[in-house]
Amino acid sequence: MSFRKRNIVLPNNSQKTPIPQPINAGIEGQLPLREVHSPITTSPPKAVQPSPGVRPSPIDGRATISTGASTLDKLLAGHAGLPLGSSLLLEESGTTDFSGALLRYFAAEGVVQGHQVHVVGVGEQWGRELPGLAGVADGNPDADISRPNFPSDRGLSDDGSLNSTTSQAAFCHIFDLAKRLEYPAGSGITYIPTVVNASSSSPFHGILEGIATQLRSDHTGRIHRVVIPNLLSPALYPPHACDPTNLLPFFHGLRSLLRQFSTQLSVIMTLTxxxxxxxxGLVRWAELLNDGVLELTPFPHLMDSLSTSTATSGGANTHEQPPQGLLHVHRLPIFHEKGGGGRPNDGEGDLAFTVTRRKFTIKPFSLPPMDGDTDAQQGGATAVGEGGNTSNTKINIDF
Amino acid sequence: MSSRTIPPLLEPYTRLPPSTSLTLLTSVLSASTNWLVLRYLYAALASAGQQQDEASAESDVAVVLVSFLRDGEFWREGARRMGLDLRRLAVQGRFAFVDGLTELFAPPASQSPSASPSYPIRPARGPGAVPPRGPLGVQAPGGAPISAASAPTAASIPQTTVLDSPKLESVGESIKVQIRRLRTATQGQAQTQTQSPASVGSGLNGPRSAASSARAPPAAAPFGAAPAGGGAGSGRPSVSGSQQERKVLLIVDQPDVLLATTGVNATDMVNWVFGLREQVHSTTITLAADAPLVQSPTTPLEQAHASFLLSLAHQARLTVSLRLLDTGTAKDVSGVMQFTRGADELDDKTEDEHLEDKELLYFIAADGAAKVFERGT
Structure with missing residues (x-):
């Protein structure tokens, strides 16, 4: 992936210390505190919902957390976040590591919100490379949900600028992959190593034990985010890890923990x-035992030609990054568990993702106009408002 | 109400199946059978739930639900949306849940029962919650913690068994314990009524009486014996309920988890299912039938799964396969359900002519309501 320098106005509060701010579900709608600045809203005795970064789902009110990528939050079957007590399996083909970027967003969001982040299998180097905080994403989720075609939606999410409501506790932040996250005092990441010994015992037993011990010893009700990068990678896991009798009990036990601590735990993992x-059958069982399954399919060779094409096509197109791959949704938490199938989101068929320095964007996929076809490009650009030629334009997903 | 319960087109298939029959429900990754299982639960329990007088209790049906992928809260919540109170039915002895998720592989909670309110689903491990039989490795905790909060008298019945060993023998044995308990549940209910003052009086001693009452019915009325004699001594005997055994319906949700996680032989699994089917009126089993697991199986996991699935499909009176639309996705269709009658059913037209091979579409709304309709309507 290439990070091209762009003319981006830095958000105002990028230097703001990320104080964990309690979000209060009950009074969020009334908003007497909305314009009040953070030192007052963070007053501790708000014990109704003490966990920062937790928001009730607009569908059924269950607690959700942000994945650190606002477009991914919107994708999760209308819950506007990852429901606590559920797991997400990100699969990726090819040698790229786009899903690793999502994992880092997820972990960084947890650090910023003061959640306990557990990283499985990799060393502390992984934690040092978390992307730095660059702002607050789209702090007004209710508007997006209640008014599907909210006009400023595109502007907000595209340039990452802050709107006026960000003084309330932020749910999702923007991270900059080119920066390094500064850890707030008192927060940290625990690293759960894989046991790579030659014995025949399951290498996952210790991981499960470690997560369970951490959860059971925590009586503060903190949110725990478990991050498992590159599951089953031969560099991290012993060969017998991919034996179904080792791997699948681990997933089953993880699922059990997720259900037992359904207000505290969430898990995200990647698989090559x-x-x-x-x-x-092994991977299918892994998918069946996880709550959400997303597959990233990067474009193998298109990427170079597309990036050069936009580089030549001038300033009008700079905010429209070419997609770097397709994203397939195989299963979503809660939604598919209830029996829903087919099309969980009212999107237009295929989805594509774009990773830039600051964002992981998921949009409906449509082929861009051919390079040099300036008529088509301009036609596509002008027809946005009229809706006449929407097949050439990218439409943000609304719910 | 009607949209939340059983769609009319589905109704012929969810009626109480004939004795010893097997119904197989298959799912794929994005078309789960959970909603269908809930409809089967509803069909079996809803009529019984309406009538609570003891005269009608002899004809009603009890359900043992064994779930290896979902916890009790999920099923209770789904049933509650249909107007079915599983807790109350469990108190009445018409429903039992065998939890194959919580402690099958997850490390069990330490012995100190840190009664933090934020862990609602953790089974209470009281001092008296010993295994119902010695060598089984099965614990019968003191009832579902949630039901203990809502209905104090329910705390003395282990309505939920939490499996803690994936071994086929112990899993099967603890399912059978629940089946026997429900079959003779009229006695169990009477015992509850006599025991509940004692357990309330002794304060925190609930789990102990739970374990003792769990052991009592199988010991007093072993399987196959007339249960009337067993219950007569222990409480006020029911007027008519003890005269006839209750029909027990067994629903096993994804037993293929055992196959996948333990690598057990498929033949053993088939025999295991046979052993369970012997104990109940009829059996409903859900299995995954994703293409990687069934088509061209190569690895041992795939081979075992395909073999197990095919064996059960051949035994089944009715197979209901859920899958996605073959032609893509649609906003108002969740998937396709295909009904296939078993081989025996084709010969025997007398009893079940309402069953026919058919393919229907279904749609699950956001609130869990199910709609089943023909193509083109």
Whole structure:
């Protein structure tokens, strides 16, 4: 992936210390505190919902947390966040690590919100490379949900600028992959190592034990985010880890913990499809045992030509990054568990993702106009408001 | 109300199946059978739930639900949306839940029962919650913690068994314990009524009486014996309920988890299912039937799964396969359900002519309501 320098106005409070701010579900709608600045809203005795970064789902009110990527939050079947007590399996084919970027957003969001982040299998180096805080994403989620075609939605999410309501506790932040996260005092990441010994015992037993111990010893009700990068990667896991009798009990136990601590725990993990293709029963079982399954399919060779094409096509197109791959939604938390299938989001078919320095964007996919076809490009640009030629334009997903 | 319960087109298939029959429900990754299981639960329990007088209790049906992928709260919540109170039914002895998720592989909670209110689903491990039989490795905790909060008398019945060993023998044995308990549940209910003052009086001693009452019915009325004699001594015997055994319906949700996680032989699994089917009126089993697991199986996991699935499909009186639309996705269709009658059913037209091979579409709304309709309508 390439990070091109762009003319982006830095958000105002990028230097703001990320104080964990309690979000109060009960009074969020009334908003007497909305314009009040953070030193007052963060007064501690707000014990109704003490966890920062938690928001009730607009569908059924269950607690959700942000994945650190606002467009991914919107994708999760209308819950506007990852429901606590659920897991997300990100699969990626090819040698790229786009899903790793999502994992880092997820972990960084947890650090910023004061959640306890557990990283499985990798060393502390992984934690040092978390992306730095660059602002607050789209702090007015209710508007997006209640008014599907909120006009400023595009502007907000595209340039990452802050709107006036960000003084309330932020749910999702923007992170800059080119910066390094500064850890707030008192926060940290615990690293749960994989046991790579030659014994035949399951390498996952210790991981499960570690997570369970951490959760059971925590009586503060903090949110725990478990991050498992590159699951089953031969560099991190011993060969017998991919034995179904080792791996699948781990997923089953993880699922049990997620249900037991359904207000505290969430898990996200990545799996490389080139090593473990989806056509195998093992991977299918891994998918069945997880609550959400997303698959990233990066474009193999298109990426170079597309990036050069936009580089030549001038300033009008700079905010429209070419998509770097397709995103397939195979299963979503809660939604598919209830029995829903088919199309969980009212999107237009295929989805594509774009990773830039600051954002992981998921949009409906449509092929861009051919390079040099300036008529088509301008036609597509002008027809946005009229809706006549929307097949050439990218439409933000609304719910 | 009607949209929340059983769609009319589905109704012929959810009626109480004939004795010893097997119904197989198959799912794929994005078309789960959970909603269908809830409809089967409702069909079996809703009529019984309406009538609470003891005269009608002899004809009603009890359900043992064994779930390996979902916890009790999920099923209670789903049933509650249909107007079915599983807790109350459990108190009445018409429903039992066997939890194959919580402690099957997860490390169990330490012995100190840190009664933090934020862990609602953790089973209470009281001092008296010993295994119902010695070597089984099965614990019968003192009832579902939630039901203990809502209905104090329910705390003395282990309505929920939490499996803590994936071994087929112990899993099967603890399911059978629940089946026997429900079959003779009229006695169990009477015992509850006599025991509940004692357990209330002794304060925190609930789990102990739970374990003792759990052991009592199987010991007093072993399987196959007439249950009337067993219950007569222990409480006021029911007037008519003890005369006839209750029909017990067994629903096993995704037993293929055992196959996948333990690597057990598929033949053993089939025999295991046979053993369970012997104990109940009829059985409903859900399995995953994703293409990687069934088509061209190569690895041992896939081979075992395909073999298990095919064996059960051949035994089944009715197979209901859920899958996604073949032609893509649609906003108002969740998936396709295909009904296939078993081989025996084709010969025997006398009893079940209402069953026919059919393919229907279904749609699950956001609130869990199910709609089943023909193509083109």
């Amino acid at each position: 499809l080139d090593l473990y293709p989806r056509s195998t």
